[in-house]
Amino acid sequence: MKICKSLDDLNDLRASLRKRRQTLGLVPTMGALHAGHISLVKAAKADGHAALATIFLNPTQFAAHEDLDAYPQTLEADLQALEDAGTAAAFVPEIPLMYPEGEATRVLVNGPSQNWESADRPHFFEGVATVVTKLLVAAQADAAYFGEKDYQQLQVIRRLATDLLIGTTIIGCPTVRADDGLALSSRNAYLSTQERAIAPQIYEGLIWLRDEILAGRDPETAKQVVKDRLLSAGFASLSYLAYVDAHSLEPLAAPAPQGSGRLLFAGTLGTTRLIDNIAV
């Protein structure tokens, strides 16, 4: 696996792929890789691309009080996992490359960035949109792979790629879960044994709520049942449990046709903020 640290390294990578008539699939990550990240590499390869994974812990998407300093960093193991998955190259830039001295540019996306994550994390999507734009421009890949695990983020990235005329096709990939249903996340490492045992109730609650909505029940009443269950199971607080249009992310007050809705969840267990979502 080739390790790229500079824009020149990326140019060399593209030149050598061009010679072999190979297309490029980009997989942006912040490291602390798990099977969810690796599924994106596999999806890129399954589509016939050479996979370029990026590992960059992006400071601009963390607020001062958030977990940037505590975020798990496991570079050696990450590179090994990428190599084992047959990744063609890893882009591992340092901060001065991604945010050059005097940097003064941010990417601001409206539309799908409104509400939900933005209510708790007002600068989050600006940081995500900025770094993802940089990575898309630097890599000039044919396609880029993102997880549905971060569903609102995926919609924001689709929007920015369209609006900024970025020629890379954005591909969303299904959420990879543990056997008990908990969505894999680098932040699951923060959970105590007791919290880890409670966490699968998120997915159980989402499945129950989806089935209630598809059976025609009032979404508000059914949501309240799930919220009460999660709070009594031990969640410290719930940020949102929303039934929304799958594309606009606008709230839906009544059951919509199957496949057109999405359930979005964020809540805090102990001190760990967890998010999840499913199709309705």
Ligand code: AMP
């Ligand atoms: P992160 O390192 O958390 O920024 O995630 C990098 C990419 O991996 C994003 O596109 C995430 O949506 C995706 N991802 C994270 N967890 C999962 C998962 N459990 N299943 C599928 N994709 C995931």
